[in-house]
Amino acid sequence: MEPKINIVNVVVSTKIGDDIDLEHVADVLDNAEYEPEQFPGLVCRLNDPRVALLIFRSGKLNCTGAKSKEEAEIAIKKVIKQLKEAGFDIEEDPEIKVQNMVATAELGTEPNLDRISTLEGTEYEPEQFPGLVYRMEDPKVVVLIFGSGKIVITGLKREEDAYRALENVLNMLKELKEIKG
Amino acid sequence: MEPKINIVNVVVSTKIGDDIDLEHVADVLDNAEYEPEQFPGLVCRLNDPRVALLIFRSGKLNCTGAKSKEEAEIAIKKVIKQLKEAGFDIEEDPEIKVQNMVATAELGTEPNLDRISTLEGTEYEPEQFPGLVYRMEDPKVVVLIFGSGKIVITGLKREEDAYRALENVLNMLKELKEIKG
DNA sequence: AAAATTTTTATTATATATAAAAAATATTTT
DNA sequence: AAAATATTTTTTATATATAATAAAAATTTT
Numbered sequence: 001m002e003p004k005i006n007i008v009n010v011v012v013s014t015k016i017g018d019d020i021d022l023e024h025v026a027d028v029l030d031n032a033e034y035e036p037e038q039f040p041g042l043v044c045r046l047n048d049p050r051v052a053l054l055i056f057r058s059g060k061l062n063c064t065g066a067k068s069k070e071e072a073e074i075a076i077k078k079v080i081k082q083l084k085e086a087g088f089d090i091e092e093d094p095e096i097k098v099q100n101m102v103a104t105a106e107l108g109t110e111p112n113l114d115r116i117s118t119l120e121g122t123e124y125e126p127e128q129f130p131g132l133v134y135r136m137e138d139p140k141v142v143v144l145i146f147g148s149g150k151i152v153i154t155g156l157k158r159e160e161d162a163y164r165a166l167e168n169v170l171n172m173l174k175e176l177k178e179i180k181g
Numbered sequence: 182m183e184p185k186i187n188i189v190n191v192v193v194s195t196k197i198g199d200d201i202d203l204e205h206v207a208d209v210l211d212n213a214e215y216e217p218e219q220f221p222g223l224v225c226r227l228n229d230p231r232v233a234l235l236i237f238r239s240g241k242l243n244c245t246g247a248k249s250k251e252e253a254e255i256a257i258k259k260v261i262k263q264l265k266e267a268g269f270d271i272e273e274d275p276e277i278k279v280q281n282m283v284a285t286a287e288l289g290t291e292p293n294l295d296r297i298s299t300l301e302g303t304e305y306e307p308e309q310f311p312g313l314v315y316r317m318e319d320p321k322v323v324v325l326i327f328g329s330g331k332i333v334i335t336g337l338k339r340e341e342d343a344y345r346a347l348e349n350v351l352n353m354l355k356e357l358k359e360i361k362g
Numbered sequence: 363a364a365a366a367t368t369t370t371t372a373t374t375a376t377a378t379a380t381a382a383a384a385a386a387t388a389t390t391t392t
Numbered sequence: 393a394a395a396a397t398a399t400t401t402t403t404t405a406t407a408t409a410t411a412a413t414a415a416a417a418a419t420t421t422t
Binding site for chain 4: 193194217218220222235236237239241242243244245279281283304306310311312316322324325334335336337338
């Protein structure tokens with residue numbers, strides 16, 4: 001039985017133009033919110049795919065909330081189409097880079113967080129936050145481990161690293177004799 | 182369609198004896214916790230029915246967490262049986278009084294809490310607590326109204342008052358034109 | 363004399379912590 | 393004054409606590 005990894009959030013960035021008039025964009029994009037004194041980026045929310053896009057005056061763009069890089073690309077294409085139709089000078093097929101992914105997984109056992117917290121690279125303050133924070137070196141990600149056995153892996157650039165990170169956590173539990181080898 | 186009321190908690194009180202040695206009770210009752218410097222009552226938790234009983238030196242007893250008066254009675258009978266078997270001088274069939282009931286219900290609409298908060302008898306401080314507090318005069322209960330349309334009625338002595346309280350809230354919404362009359 | 367202690371229960375917003383990009387502003391350190 | 397961080401926003405899973413409500417009991421503290 002293969003360990004199951006669920007990608008729950010993908011953050012990507014790209015560049016769709018130069019010196020974009022965000023006030024103008026706010027008028028032509030229907031789900032746009034632009035409050036420059038609060039944040040320099042314009043926020044645009046799509047329902048399908050369900051994501052949030054941040055567009056900056058520089059032409060740089062972030063997309064958050066997608067379940068895959070492909071989903072983020074579809075969302076970005078949608079916004080590009082709308083902006084081109086409104087007459088903006090926009091890059092049609094920009095290079096999209098994954099900046100972060102968040103994954104969830106299950107350990108299949110209920111770990112003793114107090115025992116794990118004796119290891120290096122871990123932080124565990126249950127009255128501040130119920131999850132143990134494990135900063136892994138290779139792959140360079142952060143894993144949140146919960147008493148339920150559920151874990152959250154974040155800081156991912158590639159999906160395959162989620163499997164390596166989960167393997168590392170399982171091996172760590174074996175060494176702590178939390179799981180039979 | 183009849184409005185649906187769910188009784189989620191019933192608190193009852195009774196008196197099962199006089200001058201009870203709680204230290205002794207703590208020894209013979211298996212799920213008992215007795216920490217007199219923390220609280221003068223002995224706490225006993227049952228799994229079936231799932232309730233908590235507080236027993237006091239005076240012989241007075243509270244039962245919380247039951248879903249009905251009958252469930253509370255069954256729980257109390259169970260504890261009485263155990264205490265009698267341990268040799269305590271205990272009342273076998275004491276009078277049980279409902280002191281409080283908590284009910285939940287649904288309004289069937291998502292109310293505007295800000296508008297309701299203009300009415301007398303209401304308190305609404307969303308950053309302190311998300312529910313609006315409505316102190317009703319007749320029946321004398323407190324209703325918590327949430328933005329989801331779910332409500333909590335507490336301070337109930339009789340189940341029928343829950344229906345009257347719900348009716349009152351629905352009428353109030355009609356007058357505020359939150360619901361079509 | 364009044365308030366806190368404990369127990370139960372539904373309700374739900376918010377805070378807590380994690381990573382990452384973007385750019386503008388606000389502190390902080392040099 | 394200049395350079396260097398920190399905060400702002402967005403998303404997402406995870407899971408705790410806390411906020412307020414009523415009621416009884418008896419003890420301690422205010």
